[in-house]
Amino acid sequence: MVTRTEEEEVNRLENQVENGGGGVWEYLCLVHKLKLRRSDMVLKHGLSILNDSKKRSALGPEEWTLYEQVAVAAMDCQSIDVAKDCIKVLQRKFPGSKRVGRLEAMLLEARGLWSEAENAFSSLLEENPFDQVVHKRRVAMAKAQGNTSAAIDWLNKYLDLFMADHEAWRELAEIYVSLQMYKQAAFCYEELILSQPTVPLYHLAYADVLYTLGGLENLQTAKKYYASTIALTGGKSTRALFGICLCTSAIGQLTKGRNKEDKESPELQSLSAMALEKDYKQRAPGKLSVLSSTLRSLKI
Amino acid sequence: MGAGFLVGVIGVLILSHATYSTIQYRALLKITEEEFSGPPIDVVIELIVSLVLCLWAAMAAPGNFKSIHPQSEENRVVALPANLDFMIFNHRGKIFPLETELKLK
Numbered sequence: 139m140v141t142r143t144e145e146e147e148v149n150r151l152e153n154q155v156e157n158g159g160g161g162v163w164e165y166l167c168l169v170h171k172l173k174l175r176r177s178d179m180v181l182k183h184g185l186s187i188l189n190d191s192k193k194r195s196a197l198g199p200e201e202w203t204l205y206e207q208v209a210v211a212a213m214d215c216q217s218i219d220v221a222k223d224c225i226k227v228l229q230r231k232f233p234g235s236k237r238v239g240r241l242e243a244m245l246l247e248a249r250g251l252w253s254e255a256e257n258a259f260s261s262l263l264e265e266n267p268f269d270q271v272v273h274k275r276r277v278a279m280a281k282a283q284g285n286t287s288a289a290i291d292w293l294n295k296y297l298d299l300f301m302a303d304h305e306a307w308r309e310l311a312e313i314y315v316s317l318q319m320y321k322q323a324a325f326c327y328e329e330l331i332l333s334q335p336t337v338p339l340y341h342l343a344y345a346d347v348l349y350t351l352g353g354l355e356n357l358q359t360a361k362k363y364y365a366s367t368i369a370l371t372g373g374k375s376t377r378a379l380f381g382i383c384l385c386t387s388a389i390g391q392l393t394k395g396r397n398k399e400d401k402e403s404p405e406l407q408s409l410s411a412m413a414l415e416k417d418y419k420q421r422a423p424g425k426l427s428v429l430s431s432t433l434r435s436l437k438i
Numbered sequence: 439m440g441a442g443f444l445v446g447v448i449g450v451l452i453l454s455h456a457t458y459s460t461i462q463y464r465a466l467l468k469i470t471e472e473e474f475s476g477p478p479i480d481v482v483i484e485l486i487v488s489l490v491l492c493l494w495a496a497m498a499a500p501g502n503f504k505s506i507h508p509q510s511e512e513n514r515v516v517a518l519p520a521n522l523d524f525m526i527f528n529h530r531g532k533i534f535p536l537e538t539e540l541k542l543k
Contacts (some may be wrong), residue, residue: 216531216535223541277524
């Protein structure tokens, strides 16, 4: 997870690195640790370290992970030659390594040679059928070819084996959302909330999915999850605040005319509307009128 | 540092004074040939005061406490990591190649 402090640190280091202020290695380590996708920066600055033999040897054994990191970044930037060179260096150092074999297969993938890449991954799987990364690469390959249903099949098979892999659950949820299969996506987000209950973004995504599904029961649950998002972010999530307002108005429309005895926490909507107004006043005073007209149209 | 550190120094000084008084007291007992039953009350008070002061210093001097609440401003999660294991390469970045002179020497 990327917390607020870590995000600030990354942005500060990125600025410093871009302006030639040093700290390149710290930046690359942080990007690796937080699993950020800044391939262009990693490629450019990682190469500047790798091409300087003094800096490179100062890294010690970390040198080889840097080669790997740069190779993947180069594939992501379609700098096939750089990736090839990095893999060659790694191959010379670790002949017969599976980790390097994986990189080679990924290179085939980056070049768009799907059947060759498939063969390479299959042979890697034959040697070690429980290699999680290779399983995931196959899913990604199916997705890259636009074959989403195959990707879903692979992912479901993979999740039967490795149920605790939250990244795979997240990927599956995102694929389902992209296909508008919200019921299945909701199931995946439930899994994610179970495995990482303190991440507000999963609560938010789950609430979004439930709101999209609609129906009184779903809307009420969605409202609860928006509320838990607000609790977990300390009230800083604008999306969740809007979600509360939308849910309340939708629930109000559905239950119009019925007895309103079971109305729960009526102050929640007015509080979130107030929080929104305060936030807008502080950060975007120009858009305050738009906000108040929107809230009025929701009849809050 | 600063005030906390000073408090710690005072605490350690009081502790060493208590030690010194105890040694003196035992020497006195040897001269008067009485049994040692316990330290005198002023030493006990000194020990308690120095304990409190040293505790205070140990909390205050090394640094500030950090929040453990997930919803606090420093700890709140603002982004999920990119799902790198599922990264795909045929995205629109292909059409905008980076500087081509990048090379591994």
